[in-house]
Amino acid sequence: MSNPLTLYTDAHFISPYAMSAFVALEEKGVSFELSPVDLxxxxxxxxxxxxxxxxxxxxxxxxxxxxxxxxxxxTEYVDETFPGSALYPSTALQRARARQIQAWLRSDLMPIRQERSSENLFRRPPPLAPLSEAAQQATGKLLA
Known part of the structure; x- marks a missing residue:
């Protein structure tokens, strides 16, 4: 490949953001190198x-x-640059809605992300305490 690709991820491979980029490249069938970064x-x-x-x-x-x-x-760059399976819907309206939901999930619901982070799944046992009231409200928002 004349323009090689390298995806830099966290060294523990627990970042959901790095995972989404990894999945985009895999879904497109693009060859790339993985380079862990020790955060x-x-x-x-x-x-x-x-x-x-x-x-x-x-x-x-x-x-x-x-x-x-x-x-x-x-993810958007990979979708627009490489052939293969589409990662986003085909119409502008559907793409806009997908990007809206994607941005909302990344910018809102902070209490859930703080209390049940991906570190809880991969590095530490889940906390024993139930979700706080704020996290329960954020969970309700997500489910709604």
Missing amino acids: DRGAQREAGYVSLSLTGKVPMLVHGSFALTESSAI
Whole structure:
């Protein structure tokens, strides 16, 4: 491939954002290298990483000399750049609705994300305490 792809993810592979970028590449059948970044050590703040990334976050997709962060931007870029299965609906209205829901899930429902983070699933046992009132309200919003 003349423009190789590298997906930078968290070293523990627990970021739901990195997972969405990974799944997008897999669904498209695109060849890519995976490069874990040790967030616990602060590798995302090292000069080499920051020189590629505008945000210093993972995931980051590097395609040749182009680097892109933010999982939704990566997913849209992969969908528009590579042939294969469509990742978003075909009409503008349906794509807009899909992006609305995607943005809402990423920007709202913080109490659920704080109390039941992906770290709870992969690194620590789930907390024994029931969800707080705020998290229960956020769960109700999500289910509604």
